[in-house]
Amino acid sequence: MPVPLLDLRAQNELVRHEIAEGLQDLMNRSSFILGSHVSEFEKEVAAYAHTKYAVGVSSGTDAQLLALMALGIGPGDEVIIPTFTFFSTAGVVARLGATPIFTDIDPSTFNMDPSSLSSSLSPKTKAIMPVHLFGQIADMPTIMNIANGSGVPVVEDACQSMGARGWGREAGEWGSMSSFSFYPTKNLGAFGDAGLTTILDDDSLFKKIKRLRVHGMEPVYVHHEVGINGRLDEFQAMVLRAKLKHLESWHEGRIRNATWYLDRLAHLDADRIELPSFKIPQGRHIYNQFTLKIKNGQRDAFRAHLGTHGIGNAVYYPICLHEQPCFAYLGKTQGQFAHSEQAAREVVSIPVYPEMNHQQLEEVADVIESFFH
Numbered sequence: 001m002p003v004p005l006l007d008l009r010a011q012n013e014l015v016r017h018e019i020a021e022g023l024q025d026l027m028n029r030s031s032f033i034l035g036s037h038v039s040e041f042e043k044e045v046a047a048y049a050h051t052k053y054a055v056g057v058s059s060g061t062d063a064q065l066l067a068l069m070a071l072g073i074g075p076g077d078e079v080i081i082p083t084f085t086f087f088s089t090a091g092v093v094a095r096l097g098a099t100p101i102f103t104d105i106d107p108s109t110f111n112m113d114p115s116s117l118s119s120s121l122s123p124k125t126k127a128i129m130p131v132h133l134f135g136q137i138a139d140m141p142t143i144m145n146i147a148n149g150s151g152v153p154v155v156e157d158a159c160q161s162m163g164a165r166g167w168g169r170e171a172g173e174w175g176s177m178s179s180f181s182f183y184p185t186k187n188l189g190a191f192g193d194a195g196l197t198t199i200l201d202d203d204s205l206f207k208k209i210k211r212l213r214v215h216g217m218e219p220v221y222v223h224h225e226v227g228i229n230g231r232l233d234e235f236q237a238m239v240l241r242a243k244l245k246h247l248e249s250w251h252e253g254r255i256r257n258a259t260w261y262l263d264r265l266a267h268l269d270a271d272r273i274e275l276p277s278f279k280i281p282q283g284r285h286i287y288n289q290f291t292l293k294i295k296n297g298q299r300d301a302f303r304a305h306l307g308t309h310g311i312g313n314a315v316y317y318p319i320c321l322h323e324q325p326c327f328a329y330l331g332k333t334q335g336q337f338a339h340s341e342q343a344a345r346e347v348v349s350i351p352v353y354p355e356m357n358h359q360q361l362e363e364v365a366d367v368i369e370s371f372f373h
Helices: 009-029 036-049 060-070 088-095 114-118 140-150 203-212 234-244 247-264 299-308 325-330 338-346 358-372
Strands: 053-057 078-082 099-103 125-128 155-157 177-181 195-199 290-294 347-350
Touching: 009 234, 036 053, 036 177, 036 195, 036 234, 053 060, 053 203, 060 088, 060 155, 060 177, 060 195, 060 203, 078 088, 088 099, 088 325, 099 325, 114 140, 125 140, 195 203, 247 290, 247 358, 290 338, 299 347, 299 358, 338 347
Parallel strands: 078 099, 078 125, 155 177
Antiparallel strands: 053 195, 177 195, 290 347
């Protein structure tokens, strides 16, 4: 029985009636940009993430970009990021004329290695942007200690981890600002592109980001900065509000499926396959992805085996950021970030979406076991 990597149909069916009614209301009111759904969604997410403010924007990428713009990041500045993550984390830095400074990852969590962070600081460092990858929070107590000791602001990249928790605090509850993505494949996904920037408690940063998302304008036709057109559509906010009420149950479904995998596959040879690790105190991994490492150069063969049996899978990410052609000018060489490069060679994600039934889980596990036997 084929099992897709992700199947959004069941999730969308759950909110179909509410969204259809909401769309009819939007059409009747003809309110499509920065309306009541956006403002209410911002309040709801701020409460969920335990931050004072939230600003809805057009994508997770723009959420990252606006946070750095609010800090005044520009040419000559450096922003420290992990090299194993989605491209936009580095892209927004380069777009502002600043320099991305790459760090290696902790191989057990795929997140920024704090020891690599310490050695990357310089007088030019103007921000640190740790990523909570695949639904697991980075080592924020250590990262914040390093950042606070150096007086450098932290902007969390929580685009994959809304609802993740560690050390008793939520993703987004650590740095001065955080970015979230609501791309359709996220645990909380829109019907298109959408994002949000949270601000922990700084009134001036909140006001600045609200201006920057509308070309730096406040009031109308008075522009204090050169911003962007980064607004969140009213329709997407309405969809996200309908879905937000179900987010906790979707998290629990993913955790339930991941826990089942971890138990079922625990007997496999650890020298050939490595299962995800989660040991963060007072924490919660929300498994935006369930990511395996396939050892000994067998990943391609493993993926072909999954594909032959109809099991959806994907590689996030096959090329580290320091190896991307557009960053060749930075002069990084192969081997500088060994854990990240190894992850790029070995990772593969398998289905873990909350609507999976037991038969589908068994099918995925059976196919994986058959490869290693």
